[in-house]
Structures are given as C-alpha cells and as structure tokens.
Amino acid sequence: MSINKEQDFGTPASTASQLVTLEIDGTAPAGTSIMRAAASIGIDIPKLCATDSIEPFGSCRLCVVQIEGGKGMPASCTTPVAEGLKVVTQNQKLADVRRGIMELYISDHPLDCLTCSANGDCELQDMAGAVGLREVRYHPVETHLNAAKDESNPYFSFEPSKCIVCSRCVRACEETQGTFALTIDGRGFDSKVSPSQNQAFMDSECVSCGACIQACPTATLMEKSVIDHGQPEHAIITTCAYCGVGCSFRAEMKGEQVIRMVPNKDGKANHGHSCVKGRFAFGYATHKDRMTKPMIRASIKDAWQEVSWEEAINHAASELKRIQQKYGKDSIGGITSSRCTNEEVYIMQKLIRAGFGNNNVDTCARVCHSPTGYGLKQTFGESSGTQDFDSVMKADVILVIGANPTDGHPVFASLMKKRLRQGARLIVVDPREIDLVKNSPHVQADYHLKLRPGTNVALINALAHVILTEQLMDEAFVNERCDVDSFAKWETFIAQEHNSPEATESITGVAATDLRAAARLYATAKNGAIYYGLGVTEHSQGSTTVIGIANLAMATGNLGRVGVGVNPLRGQNNVQGSCDMGSFPHEFPGYRHVSDNETHKLFETAWHADLSSEPGLRIPNMFEAALDKSFMGLYCEGEDIAQSDPDIQHVHAALRAMECVIVQDIFLNETAKFAHVFLPGASFLEKNGTFTNAERRISPVRKVMSPLAGYQDWEVTQMLANAMGYPMNYSHPSEIMAEIASLTPTFAGVSYEKIDQLGSIQWPCYDQESVGTPIMHEQNFMRDDGKGLFMLTEYVATHERVTRKFPLILTTGRILSQYNVGAQTRRTDNVAWHSEDRLEIHPHDAEDRGLKTGDWVGIKSRAGETVLRALISERVQPGVVYTTFHFPESGANVITTDNSDWATNCPEYKVTAVQVSKVSQPSEWQENYHVFSETQLDLLEQGINNG
Numbered sequence: 022m023s024i025n026k027e028q029d030f031g032t033p034a035s036t037a038s039q040l041v042t043l044e045i046d047g048t049a050p051a052g053t054s055i056m057r058a059a060a061s062i063g064i065d066i067p068k069l070c071a072t073d074s075i076e077p078f079g080s081c082r083l084c085v086v087q088i089e090g091g092k093g094m095p096a097s098c099t100t101p102v103a104e105g106l107k108v109v110t111q112n113q114k115l116a117d118v119r120r121g122i123m124e125l126y127i128s129d130h131p132l133d134c135l136t137c138s139a140n141g142d143c144e145l146q147d148m149a150g151a152v153g154l155r156e157v158r159y160h161p162v163e164t165h166l167n168a169a170k171d172e173s174n175p176y177f178s179f180e181p182s183k184c185i186v187c188s189r190c191v192r193a194c195e196e197t198q199g200t201f202a203l204t205i206d207g208r209g210f211d212s213k214v215s216p217s218q219n220q221a222f223m224d225s226e227c228v229s230c231g232a233c234i235q236a237c238p239t240a241t242l243m244e245k246s247v248i249d250h251g252q253p254e255h256a257i258i259t260t261c262a263y264c265g266v267g268c269s270f271r272a273e274m275k276g277e278q279v280i281r282m283v284p285n286k287d288g289k290a291n292h293g294h295s296c297v298k299g300r301f302a303f304g305y306a307t308h309k310d311r312m313t314k315p316m317i318r319a320s321i322k323d324a325w326q327e328v329s330w331e332e333a334i335n336h337a338a339s340e341l342k343r344i345q346q347k348y349g350k351d352s353i354g355g356i357t358s359s360r361c362t363n364e365e366v367y368i369m370q371k372l373i374r375a376g377f378g379n380n381n382v383d384t385c386a387r388v389c390h391s392p393t394g395y396g397l398k399q400t401f402g403e404s405s406g407t408q409d410f411d412s413v414m415k416a417d418v419i420l421v422i423g424a425n426p427t428d429g430h431p432v433f434a435s436l437m438k439k440r441l442r443q444g445a446r447l448i449v450v451d452p453r454e455i456d457l458v459k460n461s462p463h464v465q466a467d468y469h470l471k472l473r474p475g476t477n478v479a480l481i482n483a484l485a486h487v488i489l490t491e492q493l494m495d496e497a498f499v500n501e502r503c504d505v506d507s508f509a510k511w512e513t514f515i516a517q518e519h520n521s522p523e524a525t526e527s528i529t530g531v532a533a534t535d536l537r538a539a540a541r542l543y544a545t546a547k548n549g550a551i552y553y554g555l556g557v558t559e560h561s562q563g564s565t566t567v568i569g570i571a572n573l574a575m576a577t578g579n580l581g582r583v584g585v586g587v588n589p590l591r592g593q594n595n596v597q598g599s600c601d602m603g604s605f606p607h608e609f610p611g612y613r614h615v616s617d618n619e620t621h622k623l624f625e626t627a628w629h630a631d632l633s634s635e636p637g638l639r640i641p642n643m644f645e646a647a648l649d650k651s652f653m654g655l656y657c658e659g660e661d662i663a664q665s666d667p668d669i670q671h672v673h674a675a676l677r678a679m680e681c682v683i684v685q686d687i688f689l690n691e692t693a694k695f696a697h698v699f700l701p702g703a704s705f706l707e708k709n710g711t712f713t714n715a716e717r718r719i720s721p722v723r724k725v726m727s728p729l730a731g732y733q734d735w736e737v738t739q740m741l742a743n744a745m746g747y748p749m750n751y752s753h754p755s756e757i758m759a760e761i762a763s764l765t766p767t768f769a770g771v772s773y774e775k776i777d778q779l780g781s782i783q784w785p786c787y788d789q790e791s792v793g794t795p796i797m798h799e800q801n802f803m804r805d806d807g808k809g810l811f812m813l814t815e816y817v818a819t820h821e822r823v824t825r826k827f828p829l830i831l832t833t834g835r836i837l838s839q840y841n842v843g844a845q846t847r848r849t850d851n852v853a854w855h856s857e858d859r860l861e862i863h864p865h866d867a868e869d870r871g872l873k874t875g876d877w878v879g880i881k882s883r884a885g886e887t888v889l890r891a892l893i894s895e896r897v898q899p900g901v902v903y904t905t906f907h908f909p910e911s912g913a914n915v916i917t918t919d920n921s922d923w924a925t926n927c928p929e930y931k932v933t934a935v936q937v938s939k940v941s942q943p944s945e946w947q948e949n950y951h952v953f954s955e956t957q958l959d960l961l962e963q964g965i966n967n968g
C-alpha cells in the first residue's frame with residue numbers, strides 16, 4: 022500500500038485577489054510563482070530548495086524555466102506570474118542544466134539509497150529520477166560524507182552527510198516556528214547546517230517542533246521512529262489530543278502502529294505546523310502502564326480484581342443504584358473531561374441527567390475556563406472566543422493577558438510571532454517575563470505590565486479609565502452595537518478616580534505612565550486583539566476580569582471583524598467542546614439553563630426521561646457533599662481530580678468518604694488510586710469522535726488503531742447507561758453528533774459528512790447550507806436584544822493576602838514539553854526537557870533565604886506544604902514565586918487554597934500566599950503520598966497477578 026502524499030506546490034499561495042493570465046495556465050492570482058501556477062495544473066517543475074510552507078529562496082536553480090522574450094533561465098520558484106507570460110518548463114537546454122545541477126548535488130551525497138531510511142520518501146532521489154541523472158562525473162576534494170550524526174534529540178536524528186544545504190530547515194525554523202535555532206555556517210563546500218552556535222540539537226534553542234524535519238527534502242533530518250520502523254504505509258487524518266489549538270495531523274501508519282504524526286497542511290488551525298507534544302509525544306498510547314482490563318474492589322485497601330467488562334459494568338451500575346436507594350437520587354453524579362470527545366461528553370451528561378435522574382454533572386473546565394463561559398455569555402451572549410486563529414494575522418496591536426502562548430499554545434504562538442515580526446505591536450500583562458516579552462527572536466513587547474498576581478481587575482479598570490477619560494473610545498460602535506444604558510453606568514463607574522492608573526499603581530505595581538501608554542496603544546490600533554489564558558480566569562475575580570476584557574473590546578470597537586476580538590486560549594484539547602456539550606450542572610448542551618421550560622421540554626421529549634430542572638452539584642460541592650455523606654457515588658471519566666483540583670488533601674478526603682468511585686481512564690491515575698471500579702479507557706488514537714478547539718472549530722478524531730481494552734469510551738458509557746436501565750443504542754459517534762445537531766441550534770448544520778467534506782467546522786453552524794462562523798458578532802451580539810452589555814467590574818482584593826508568615830505569592834503555569842497533570846507526557850521522551858517541577862524564585866528573595874539553584878525548598882501555604890527544587894530566575898519579580906504542576910509528587914495543589922471565583926467556583930490557582938525556606942527532606946504530605954502511591958501500585962500488581 023502506498024501512502025497518499027500531500028501535493029507540494031513549491032511556494033506558498035498568493036493572497037492577492039487580482040488574477041493574471043499566462044500561457045501555461047488559464048489564470049493564477051497575482052504574486053503566484055511560476056512554479057506554483059504550473060504545479061496547480063499538474064506540471065511539476067523539478068525543485069529542491071523550494072517547498073510551499075516557506076517563502077522561496079532561489080538557491081538550487083533546479084527549477085529554472087525559459088520565458089518567451091525574456092533573458093536567461095529564471096528560477097520558477099522566485100519568478101512571479103505576469104499577464105500574458107509564455108513559459109517553457111521543459112526543453113533540452115533546461116534538461117541539461119538541471120542534470121548538471123543534480124550531478125553536483127549527488128557528487129557530495131552518499132549513494133546508499135536502498136538502505137536509507139528515506140528511501141521512497143526523498144525529494145533528492147525523486148529529482149535525480151526526474152532529471153534523468155545516470156552518472157556523476159565530479160568528485161569534490163572536500164566532502165560532507167564523514168560528518169558526524171547528531172542523535173541528541175530523542176525524537177529525530179540529524180545526519181549532515183546527507184545534507185544538500187538547501188536551507189529549507191533554516192527557513193522553516195525561522196518562518197514557520199519563529200525560533201531561529203538553525204543557521205548555515207561557512208561558505209561554498211564548507212557550508213553546513215548548524216543548530217545555534219554549532220551545538221547539538223538538544224543543547225541549542227531548538228524546541229523540537231518538527232518544522233525542519235517536515236521541510237527537509239532528504240534523510241538528513243529524520244524521525245527516529247521512521248528510522249526504526251521504516252516508511253509508513255497509510256495515513257489517517259485526526260486531531261491532536263493535547264492543547265486547545267487543536268492541530269490537525271496525519272497519523273502515518275504501518276498496520277496498527279503509528280510510525281509518525283505529521284501535521285496536516287490542510288489543517289485550518291495549524292496549517293501544517295506542530296509542537297513537540299502533538300508531533301512526537303504519542304508513545305504514551307502504547308506505554309506499558311496502559312490499563313486494558315476492567316477491575317473492581319470493595320475498598321481502596323483491597324487488591325484490585327480483574328473482571329470481565331460485563332461484570333465491571335454490572336457491578337458499577339448496581340453500586341450506583343444501591344447508593345441512590347440508600348442516600349437518595351441526588352447522591353451520585355459524574356465528572357466529564359475536556360480530554361474526551363464531544364460525543365463522549367454528550368452521552369455522559371445525558372446518562373447523568375436522564376439515567377441518574379439529577380444534574381450532578383460537572384467538568385474540568387470548572388477549574389480552568391468556567392469564568393470565560395460566564396463572562397462572555399453575560400456580555401456578548403455566547404460563551405466562546407470571537408475569532409479564528411488566522412485573524413491574528415490582521416491584528417495591529419496584540420494584548421496578551423495572563424497567557425503564555427509559546428509554552429501553552431505553541432502552534433498559535435508561532436502564528437502570532439509571525440505577525441509580530443511583520444510589525445504588529447505587543448502588550449503583555451503578566452507577573453512573569455514570559456518568552457514573548459523579549460525571549461523570542463525578533464519579537465519584543467512594547468510594554469510588559471508586570472502586575473502583582475491577583476490584581477487583574479484593577480489593571481483592566483485602569484486601562485478602561487484611560488481609554489474613557491482620554492476619549493479614545495469608538496463611540497459609533499458603542500452607540501450602534503451596544504446597550505447604551507449599560508454603557509452609561511459603566512462610563513460613570515470607570516471614570517471614577519479610584520480606577521485611574523495613578524490610583525491603581527499601588528495595587529497592581531504597574532507604573533501609571535506605562536499603563537497609560539499601553540492603553541493608548543491598544544485603543545488607537547486599527548485592529549486591537551486580546552488573547553488571554555488561565556492567568557485571567559483562575560482567580561477569585563476571574564469572571565470579573567473576563568467581563569472587564571469584554572468591556573474593553575466593546576468600548577474600543579474591537580469586535581465583529583477580522584484582526585480584533587476577545588480570544589480565550591483554552592487549555593485542553595476539548596475545553597470548548599466539553600462546555601458546549603452541556604457538562605455544567607446548570608446547562609443543557611448549547612448553554613441553555615436546565616430550568617428553561619422550553620429547553621427542558623425539548624430534552625425530556627427527545628430523551629424519553631423525566632429531567633430535573635434544578636441545577637446539580639459543581640465539583641467542589643460534590644466534595645463537600647461527600648464529606649457530609651450525601652454524595653456517595655461518582656463516575657469520573659478522563660479527569661484526574663485527585664491531582665488537578667485545588668487543596669487536594671480536601672479532595673482526597675472527599676474521595677475516601679465515597680462508597681463507589683468509578684474511574685474510566687487510560688492509566689491508573691491519581692484518582693483511580695481512590696477508586697472501587699476501574700474501566701479502561703481508549704486513547705485518542707483508538708476512537709472516533711470530534712474535538713472543538715479554542716476557535717470553536719469542530720475537528721475529526723479518527724480511530725487509527727483498535728482500542729487496547731476492546732471498547733471506545735462512548736461505548737463504555739453506553740454500556741453503563743443500559744446497565745443502569747436507561748437505554749442507549751448508538752452504533753457510531755456520528756449518530757450522537759446527529760442527535761446533538763437536532764437538539765442544539767448552534768450545531769444544527771453540523772454532521773460528520775460535512776466535517777469530512779470541509780475538514781472542520783466552526784460553530785455556530787445553524788443550517789445545512791452553513792459552512793460555519795470564523796468570526797462572531799459581525800452584525801449583532803448573540804444576546805437576545807443583539808446588543809453588547811457593559812457590566813461593572815469593581816476590584817475586590819482576594820482574601821489570599823501576603824503576611825509576615827506568608828510573604829510571597831505563588832503563581833503557576835505550564836511548560837511546553839509537558840501537559841497538565843503530565844499523565845501522558847511523563848510517559849514519553851518529553852521528560853528529557855522537563856523531568857521535574859521546580860520553583861522559580863527571584864535572586865533577591867533567594868538571597869534573603871540563602872538559596873541557590875538546585876536547593877530543596879519547602880513551600881508552605883495556609884493549605885499545606887510541599888518541597889521542590891529551586892530555580893533562581895529573574896523572570897519572576899521579587900515577592901512572586903512560580904512553579905509548574907506536571908508531576909503528582911510535586912504536590913503543587915497541596916498548597917493551593919480553596920478560594921475560588923465568585924461566579925463559577927473556578928479555583929484561585931494563580932494566587933497563593935506562601936513562605937519558602939531551605940529544607941533537606943520531602944514534606945510530610947510527600948512522604949505520605951509516596952507510601953499511599955506505592956501501596957496502591959502493590960494492590961494493582963496483586964490484582965494483575967491474581968487475574
């Protein structure tokens with residue numbers, strides 16, 4: 022079977038609308054290269070240094086053509102089409118020139134094609150064939166043939182002996198990724214590709230995104246998986262299961278084995294780009310820790326017992342029914358996950374609402390972007406970001422608040438950096454110096470407003486104050502598109518002196534002059550775009566900040582067109598989708614309140630069930646109720662609450678208090694250590710479904726290998742529903758999507774058929790004709806009256822204050838190579854970049870405490886204590902410390918408190934008052950965790966041995 026290769030047009034597409042006529046083709050947009058115009062009508066001009074993901078360079082000269090009436094032989098990759106051009110792409114003279122060029126290339130290239138890992142997938146080999154090269158007459162004195170291999174990167178090798186110095190890798194690293202890790206060193210025959218200052222790849226600035234491998238026409242840069250297993254045989258399009266960018270990939274396969282994940286050129290979220298996680302970190306799917314057998318046990322002190330699927334499902338159902346009989350209908354519930362597909366989340370909440378008979382369903386979005394849902398629904402009428410990712414390419418000023426795109430949303434960050442290199446201006450609002458501030462080549466923030474954690478609202482109010490009092494608003498937009506009464510109230514509020522930059526300076530720590538300048542820059546931009554992340558939402562005033570951001574965009578008219586907008590950067594792959602699918606306790610799919618009569622009736626009729634119109638329990642309420650003995654059974658799919666939720670000692674106590682915890686996951690995660698029923702899950706490679714990314718894009722997830730445990734996750738939930746006595750009989754997730762579409766107006770025009778046809782669809786998609794909505798609120802806002810609503814945003818300081826006992830503020834974030842709780846990435850070679858969480862601390866604070874990098878430090882908060890190693894860094898400001906949370910033993914959530922957002926209960930992960938001191942041993946919690954964890958692994962081992 023041969024793999025279906027993507028066509029390479031040689032040069033990027035022109036964006037011009039003007040068409041020109043030329044003789045090799047009918048028409049082509051002005052600015053198109055002759056090479057691309059020819060390729061689009063099936064004439065492939067030989068090429069080596071050109072590929073359509075990067076700008077043409079014109080160095081190899083293999084693509085020469087002749088133009089009637091023109092001089093010489095221009096390179097077709099760098100020559101644009103022109104009206105009436107008559108181009109000759111093939112004649113004897115051209116053939117001779119091309120053969121001569123190829124001869125030179127091949128003279129310094131190993132002739133080991135038959136045993137080369139790229140055999141059959143090498144452009145050099147293809148071109149030698151295309152130009153009819155049969156012999157090589159030259160033998161250079163100096164060659165690259167003995168150049169040493171660089172195997173330092175765990176995922177790809179660099180074999181310079183095969184390099185033709187076409188510089189495609191260098192340009193891909195610059196143009197596509199924006200890292201500038203590679204250069205061409207030396208001249209003539211001595212020239213060679215060099216990572217950073219002639220370093221090994223792993224010691225260079227390389228972030229292992231894979232763009233250079235993608236661009237390399239030879240076997241020089243090659244995935245080790247291809248070297249080990251050979252060329253793939255077939256490819257299936259699917260979607261990355263890591264972050265909210267939702268990159269499209271070709272899973273290139275050999276039978277049921279994934280050989281490599283190649284970013285899909287037609288993917289509308291990523292346009293053929295990727296990051297180290299989606300591109301390389303897929304090995305967890307077949308890791309030895311994968312759980313493939315259902316298991317049950319009576320108590321968490323017992324060994325697990327492997328059982329059949331039937332026994333596990335029946336046991337789970339009978340336990341849930343028993344608990345309901347004993348403690349009442351509302352004593353059970355479930356937690357869905359943003360890692361699950363839309364279809365899985367939909368049937369999970371359906372099972373809970375219709376099968377359990379209550380609304381006790383919540384999702385991990387509770388702990389990340391629930392304030393986005395609330396704030397944007399209130400102001401704009403819809404709980405989602407307003408733009409597609411490509412919109413950033415038209416932004417003139419980009420305001421990044423509480424987000425770290427180069428680590429958290431790397432492929433989108435590359436696009437943003439491209440726009441910044443084109444000249445867009447940048448304002449960063451963050452307590453820490455993220456890479457975009459000044460650590461990305463050719464990118465530098467105009468303003469870095471380095472605020473104190475927990476003071477977002479005061480800062481946003483001050484920006485608005487400047488815009489209002491300096492008359493920088495877009496009055497026409499406000500009058501025409503917004504609720505003017507609400508604006509009048511907001512105007513009076515924001516104009517008050519306590520919201521001025523001078524008054525808020527002492528709260529935020531941001532100099533009034535900088536703040537004023539940043540406000541002017543954003544407000545006077547032709548197109549001002551806001552991007553924000555968990556640094557906005559995970560606060561006690563998370564919803565207020567989201568509302569403040571929405572106010573800011575409305576006041577400046579930065580909504581409803583390309584290049585502007587309010588864009589929450591969603592953390593996980595399907596945060597948007599899990600919220601859309603009705604996994605909050607108060608909302609049916611499509612964000613409709615459970616008490617709304619019409620919606621309630623619609624779902625009761627469709628689901629043939631009596632549904633509750635009372636909102637159910639949120640995750641923190643479930644924990645409280647468990648400790649009160651009124652919530653005793655939990656079905657948790659794909660979510661690791663025992664690691665990811667705040668104040669985890671409290672979470673652990675709640676889990677211990679329950680009588681039946683059912684965990685469905687691919688690994689025995691931290692929550693499963695407290696479980697009584699374990700249902701093995703399927704990785705994204707083993708199932709069909711859809712994910713919805715941060716730009717509302719619904720993309721296909723396709724099964725590329727059989728589920729290791731025998732079932733896809735939606736099938737497991739369906740079996741549980743049937744065992745509970747609530748019938749479900751879907752035969753494919755497309756039927757679930759059809760039901761979602763029939764019950765949810767914003768999804769009415771969505772179907773698998775259309776997704777397959779278009780590649781992806783951005784909701785709202787109201788009918789069969791619609792192809793989706795890249796930009797929201799173009800004419801009207803989604804609120805009932807079509808107007809944007811301004812809301813007041815009074816700053817209220819968090820309860821979490823620094824004191825003499827807890828003088829530092831701890832804030833948290835992610836790192837590029839690891840992903841959230843780390844269950845997946847820790848089981849891949851990504852640990853080569855980040856094998857432990859560390860505590861970043863400013864040199865002054867470190868000096869006060871006698872700390873140096875590498876020292877063990879105790880971090881103590883009002884909630885608990887943990888120990889990490891210190892990393893002295895000026896990225897954090899004095900008084901602020903920072904850590905990631907990718908390893909369970911780090912216990913970052915032992916110290917986070919149970920403070921939460923006033924509107925949504927989203928935890929205040931970003932502000933914890935702590936003290937830090939040098940220690941020599943793990944904390945008591947860490948020691949207990951170690952013992953508990955080891956015991957649970959023993960109980961698992963015993964179960965497997967007895968099974």
Ligand code: SF4
Nearest residue numbers: 184185187188190237
């Ligand atoms: S490594 Fe590959 S892409 Fe880079 S210069 Fe060599 S052949 Fe070209």
Ligand code: SF4
Nearest residue numbers: 194227228230231233
């Ligand atoms: S993997 Fe990415 S960052 Fe590293 S050198 Fe290649 S293009 Fe640059």
Ligand code: SF4
Nearest residue numbers: 261263264268296299
């Ligand atoms: S940017 Fe996000 S979606 Fe894209 S490959 Fe990386 S982790 Fe996957």
Ligand code: FES
Nearest residue numbers: 079081082084098
């Ligand atoms: S492909 Fe045009 S000069 Fe190399």
